[in-house]
Amino acid sequence: MANVISIVNQKGGVGKTTTAINLAAHLALLGQKVLLLDLDPQTNCTMGLGVNHAALPKTIYDCLRNETELSEAIMPTAIEGLSLVPASIDLAGAEVELVTALARETRLKRAIEPELDNYRFVIIDGPPSLGLLTVNSLTAAHSVIIPIQCEYYALTGLTQLLHTLGLIRRSLNPELDVLGVLLTMYDARTKLSAQVSEELRQHFRGHIFSTVIPRNIRLTEAPSHGQPICLYAPDSRGATAYSALAEEVKQLLVKE
Amino acid sequence: MANVISIVNQKGGVGKTTTAINLAAHLALLGQKVLLLDLDPQTNCTMGLGVNHAALPKTIYDCLRNETELSEAIMPTAIEGLSLVPASIDLAGAEVELVTALARETRLKRAIEPELDNYRFVIIDGPPSLGLLTVNSLTAAHSVIIPIQCEYYALTGLTQLLHTLGLIRRSLNPELDVLGVLLTMYDARTKLSAQVSEELRQHFRGHIFSTVIPRNIRLTEAPSHGQPICLYAPDSRGATAYSALAEEVKQLLVKE
Numbered sequence: 001m002a003n004v005i006s007i008v009n010q011k012g013g014v015g016k017t018t019t020a021i022n023l024a025a026h027l028a029l030l031g032q033k034v035l036l037l038d039l040d041p042q043t044n045c046t047m048g049l050g051v052n053h054a055a056l057p058k059t060i061y062d063c064l065r066n067e068t069e070l071s072e073a074i075m076p077t078a079i080e081g082l083s084l085v086p087a088s089i090d091l092a093g094a095e096v097e098l099v100t101a102l103a104r105e106t107r108l109k110r111a112i113e114p115e116l117d118n119y120r121f122v123i124i125d126g127p128p129s130l131g132l133l134t135v136n137s138l139t140a141a142h143s144v145i146i147p148i149q150c151e152y153y154a155l156t157g158l159t160q161l162l163h164t165l166g167l168i169r170r171s172l173n174p175e176l177d178v179l180g181v182l183l184t185m186y187d188a189r190t191k192l193s194a195q196v197s198e199e200l201r202q203h204f205r206g207h208i209f210s211t212v213i214p215r216n217i218r219l220t221e222a223p224s225h226g227q228p229i230c231l232y233a234p235d236s237r238g239a240t241a242y243s244a245l246a247e248e249v250k251q252l253l254v255k256e
Numbered sequence: 257m258a259n260v261i262s263i264v265n266q267k268g269g270v271g272k273t274t275t276a277i278n279l280a281a282h283l284a285l286l287g288q289k290v291l292l293l294d295l296d297p298q299t300n301c302t303m304g305l306g307v308n309h310a311a312l313p314k315t316i317y318d319c320l321r322n323e324t325e326l327s328e329a330i331m332p333t334a335i336e337g338l339s340l341v342p343a344s345i346d347l348a349g350a351e352v353e354l355v356t357a358l359a360r361e362t363r364l365k366r367a368i369e370p371e372l373d374n375y376r377f378v379i380i381d382g383p384p385s386l387g388l389l390t391v392n393s394l395t396a397a398h399s400v401i402i403p404i405q406c407e408y409y410a411l412t413g414l415t416q417l418l419h420t421l422g423l424i425r426r427s428l429n430p431e432l433d434v435l436g437v438l439l440t441m442y443d444a445r446t447k448l449s450a451q452v453s454e455e456l457r458q459h460f461r462g463h464i465f466s467t468v469i470p471r472n473i474r475l476t477e478a479p480s481h482g483q484p485i486c487l488y489a490p491d492s493r494g495a496t497a498y499s500a501l502a503e504e505v506k507q508l509l510v511k512e
């Protein structure tokens with residue numbers, strides 16, 4: 001049975017997509033069978049793997065509208081063991097279309113259920129908001145990873161997010177647990193990163209991954225080559241960090 | 257009569273809040289009377305000016321619910337000529353609450369109308385999404401500034417955003433015009449910034465500000481001190497860039 005992990009934070013630009021792509025790729029390199037699912041209308045996850053989001057037969061949007069089985073939208077990637085469910089920009093319409101739909105919060109959960117025995121991990125990327133797409137992701141997930149940028153605005157967002165997770169747990173998904181908070185874009189040149197990290201350790205009682213993702217130019221460049229960091233720059237600090245994160249996630253979730 | 261400018265981009269973390277705060281502050285330094293309005297439930301604009309978003313009597317949320325005049329929520333800042341309408345996190349509820357409200361798209365436009373003769377500029381910061389709060393901002397605005405991060409994912413977002421602006425123009429605000437696209441976080445160390453900027457100039461027919469905001473550590477640090485860059489590090493490259501932007505915006509909009 002797959003571990004379904006939602007990468008979530010309504011604060012924008014904190015490294016959700018970068019984490020979804022590179023964690024999924026490194027878990028596949030560790031021999032795990034992984035399904036990466038793009039639930040963001042910006043289609044960044046799909047683009048970051050070099051897929052043209054405008055020329056796809058089936059996407060997650062068709063699955064949410066109950067018109068397509070998830071298996072019809074699944075496509076292979078350049079990494080052995082990693083498959084992708086792509087997004088297209090008409091997903092932006094789903095937020096509005098789902099408002100009046102029946103069982104609107106559990107559409108994604110029902111769409112991925114038939115595939116849960118085919119993968120060890122399902123990683124879901126999402127938009128920077130707490131709307132219906134994120135609610136679908138949190139309802140389908142067993143656990144969440146919260147990327148937090150080591151910059152000033154990072155911490156208020158966390159309080160709001162934990163509040164929303166509590167609402168989801170009470171009404172839609174009692175099992176939902178926080179796998180951990182991941183510090184991203186850590187910049188050793190400035191005291192700010194250390195200050196944010198220190199403040200997080202004081203205020204947040206949950207698990208903080210010991211892996212910290214450094215700010216690394218290679219991670220910015222990789223998506224423009226349509227490749228995860230393990231293919232674009234396997235010896236970079238970015239690749240080393242995401243490889244260490246994949247080990248940590250595997251240790252936490254894969255019972256040998 | 258005020259020029260109402262909405263800072264908008266549904267892509268997260270591109271520098272919307274940083275642009276809103278520092279453009280507003282530098283316009284005030286140029287002797288303009290400026291009202292900065294925080295329409296993001298993350299309250300980053302409010303925090304970036306050192307205001308405690310949890311201890312406010314009145315915020316933009318109360319104004320949208322028609323319970324308070326905007327004038328009651330306006331507060332002074334450390335900069336002469338710059339006033340703030342703060343946000344609180346209960347603004348997150350507005351997206352849902354407004355869905356069934358009457359004339360839900362024009363709430364902000366009607367709330368700010370009585371103040372338009374008291375300011376030369378009204379600058380509106382918003383969330384990284386195209387929901388009802390952003391629609392309110394775009395309906396109240398005369399023009400928009402679109403910050404674009406010089407990184408790979410920046411350009412798809414622009415196509416979607418221009419599409420949304422077209423919809424707003426046709427149904428809610430025929431006058432809405434794009435004042436310009438602003439390149440942010442430009443990093444001369446990597447070819448990527450130059451590539452994104454080149455691609456933008458080829459594909460985007462509208463106005464691109466000649467001011468480019470460099471990636472500058474001082475801009476990251478300033479909000480943690482509750483100050484705009486002009487107070488925190490007035491000689492930094494970040495302050496120089498936002499000062500140049502304010503000049504450009506003033507030239508475009510203020511007819512002597």
Ligand SMILES: Nc1ncnc2c1ncn2[C@@H]1O[C@H](COP(=O)(O)OP(=O)(O)OP(=O)(O)O)[C@@H](O)[C@H]1O
Nearest residue numbers: 012013014015016017018128214215216220268407
């Ligand atoms: N550790 C890092 N070092 C340097 N750049 C990074 C790092 N992580 C992400 N980036 C870059 O920062 C930008 C934002 O990252 P990303 O798109 O992954 O964030 P996001 O949270 O998914 O954004 P959104 O909220 O819009 O979905 C991207 O251009 C990405 O390439």
Ligand SMILES: Nc1ncnc2c1ncn2[C@@H]1O[C@H](COP(=O)(O)OP(=O)(O)OP(=O)(O)O)[C@@H](O)[C@H]1O
Nearest residue numbers: 012151268269270271272273274384470471472476
């Ligand atoms: N030119 C710059 N150089 C360095 N850091 C910057 C620059 N502009 C913004 N930042 C930092 O990058 C982060 C994202 O910027 P900001 O919060 O302004 O983006 P945003 O678009 O408002 O994000 P959101 O989509 O969440 O509203 C912040 O921590 C900010 O301090």
Ligand SMILES: [Mg+2]
Nearest residue numbers: 016017040044
């Ligand atoms: Mg993303």
Ligand SMILES: [Mg+2]
Nearest residue numbers: 272273296300
């Ligand atoms: Mg912001």
